[in-house]
Amino acid sequence: MTRFQVTIDCADPDRLARFWAGALGYKPEDPPAGFATWKEYWRDVGVPEEELDDRVDSIVDPEGTGPRIWFQQVPESKTVKNRLHFDVRASGGRGLPPEMRREQVRAEVDRLVGAGATVLRVLDEPGIDHYAVTMHDPEGNEFCVT
Template identity: 60%
Template sequence: MEMTLQLTIDCADPRGMVAFWTEALAYVPEPPPGGQATWRQYWLDTGVPEEELPEGAGETSESIVDPAGTGPRVWFQCVPEAKSVKNRLHLDLKVGGGRGVPLAVRTQRVTDTVDRLTGAGATVFRVMDEPGMDYYGVVLQDPEGNEFCVC
């Protein structure tokens, strides 16, 4: 049996999340299949009833994909409620290079990525920089408050 992996992130603004996470992951918005103009048209053509599609759903991409085809698809599912507690699952963006890379180099790589992502709308939540540890990482929050790590 074939299986694929999709990450689904609940959110209030799929368009905003697509914009942020394409920058964060170097992904691209997923085009609608079969040459359809929009995802909404694709869903309607596959038999999804109009009344099941919220207003505006599928007019722009609500999912992103790895252009290399190796990473999982990420779908941003519009939900009415706001995030209220800590994530039970989060993403780690591993940019440092691992312990074989000097700590100063890893720290700079993390810092450069954090600067880029805060410029795209993320906020710093916590810095993981304990004295005496050969580790540096930063916990960020995306524009809707979902935590993720850059390490």
């Protein structure tokens, strides 16, 4: 099996890492064995003191099954629509009645809005057994709640 991480370019790694940890049920990544903090680790490998801080920039699935996600600080801002996005699956699946799935998606949308996301549009066309909400994370990256 090929292991991979997802890297997200951003302006504020700590803010996005904490948002997505909450959104996905992930947790901030622990420092390497033998180090109490990432700052201690980076100092040990020679990162200059003025570049050290205690911000979170990577998150991991506490179960160890999902990919590591690293939030890479970049100088340029987001300018176009994402070519890749997360789908946060909150509906419970097609085995549930449509209205129950909508309620669960709405509840997750409300939770994520409280964490800093914004609603872009609701995908709910008559006659289609699908309900989803397209959102923006705190830096404007698109994602869906389905």
